[in-house]
Amino acid sequence: MNVLTNCKYKLASCVIAATLLPWQASQAATDIDFIAAVVNDDVIMESELAMELTSVSRELERQQSIVAPADVLREKVLEQLILELLQLQAAERLGVAISETMLNNAMANIAKNNNLTLVQLHQAIVNDGQSIASFREQIQRTMTIDEVGKIAVKRRINISEKEIDQYLSSQQGAALSDTEYLLYHILISVSEQASELQQQVAQQKLSDVQQALAEEGDFSSLAITYSDANNALSGGSLGWRSLSQLPSLFSDTVAQMQVGDISQPLRNNSGYHIIKVADQRGLALQEADQTKANHILVLNNEIRDAQASKALVDEIYERLQKGEEFYKLARSFSDDANTALKGGDMGWLNPGQLPDFMQSQLDILATGSISAPFQGPAGWHILQVSDRQKKNIGENILRNKARDALYESKFAGEMENWMRELRNDAYIEIR
Structure with a gap:
């Protein structure tokens, strides 16, 4: 059995999809490329x-x-x-x-x-x-x-404590520990300011999709053919989402749907959205093993190249080994905007709260110990574990989950905006 399926559209965060398809495709050799x-x-x-x-x-x-x-x-x-x-x-x-x-x-x-x-x-x-x-x-x-x-x-997403308070008091906040849905999505893109002709084209496209769905057409195949969303080539898959991770436009509708249901078109300024609930499962909050950690980050940037960053992080680590305080060195050298002024203090962390490459380092550190410098995508990191505790579900966990849910609900929109800006600011010529 072939264990490899296409990785292109299935890799997310640092979690690799279970199966990957060969990227390399066979092609007849040509003398001239264009x-x-x-x-x-x-x-x-x-x-x-x-x-x-x-x-x-x-x-x-x-x-x-x-x-x-x-x-x-x-x-x-x-x-x-x-x-x-x-x-x-x-x-x-x-x-x-x-x-x-x-x-x-x-x-x-x-x-x-x-x-x-x-x-x-x-x-x-x-x-x-x-x-x-x-x-x-x-x-x-x-x-x-x-x-x-x-x-x-x-860098584009800021979540205030007030937003978290409001979220926790909402229906979505109350659903943090409830059901997750496996969702698929088709977007027919047309803004509310589009011309009459553009509106007509979008309406015809929407009508074609609805007709195909009424005739029991395959949702993923229709997403590949018709959807204007970035995930069209992955069959419109949104993955597993709780109601709290969805925009209100989607969450109110999904909450009323059963497995296999397909929504009526939902309209916002991006266009018309059609949602399918493919599956659902329960989500329960668990007792957490928390770690209190400190962090120093040395970024690669336009001023300091990778070699200079490595030299600086090695110097910081050597000074830590000689007994200098983590707090003072973090305040002096760390590029982590969220923790530098606090001496690198990241507070109490729940499992999985950090990216995998940092979490794996944190998990092997003894209380009171400091990691050797290790490399991440943007630079070099040093972690210190100051304490560990087992804590039952409480306000801190809920607030972190609320923050994650708010971030998740904003991420897709900001990603679309960022990619649109990248494209608009670029020189692109289709030959």
Whole structure:
């Protein structure tokens, strides 16, 4: 059985999807290659586009989805490549990089999720006609895109304590420990300020989708063909979401739906949304093993390159080893805007509250100990564990979950805005 399915649209955060498809697609050799698109100072070649089209088409066939018309699929895949290239360019500007350690951990997770050893995974990759190097390169590319998106969008989202209070007193806040829904989404994009002709085109497109759904058409296939959302090529999947993680436009409707239900069109300024509830499950809050931690971050930036950042973090670590106070060094050197003025104090942390590459370091530290410098996507980190405790569900946990839910509800919109700005500010020429 082939254990590899397409990773392109399934990698999120630092959690690698359970199965991945070969990225490398076979293509007849050609003597001359042509430019498909110019994106700022980079280009997308026709050969790259052809490989991506082959890969996407193969995955759609594997899923037994109805493949969109060739011209529609080409347009969507090229747009996806353009957006990915813009994000990779942003990653380079921000100094975002995936370390070998992070990449090795990702490979180990892929093997584990497929019930394979690392050696068996490597053999499966080779048996599928790929090189291990090209497979690792694609995983690294996908992780980089994921990380730069999170870093860039995080800077755009501010959540106040007042917002958290209001959220906890709302119906959504009361549902924090309730049901999660596996959702799929189709967006027919048309703004409220669109011209009459644009409105008519959108209405016709919406009518076509509704007619196909009424005839029991496959929702994911229709999302691939018709949806204007960024997740169209993944069949419109939104993953598992609780009501608290959804915009109110969606949450009020989803709360009334059963598994298998498809909503009527929901209208906002982005256009018309259709939601499908594919599954649901219970979500219960658990007792938490909390860790009180301190943090020093040394960023790579335009002033300080990677080599200078490494030299600085090594100097800080050496001074810590000689007995200097973590608090003072964090205030003097840390680039973590949230904790530097507090001497690096991150407060009490719940499991999973930090990114995986930081959580794994935190988990192995003894109370009172300091980690050696370790690399993350944006720079170098040092962690200190000052205390640990087991705490029952309480106000702190609920507030953190409320903050996460508010962040999650804002993330998709801000990601769309950020990517729209990237595209609007870029020089793009379709050949």
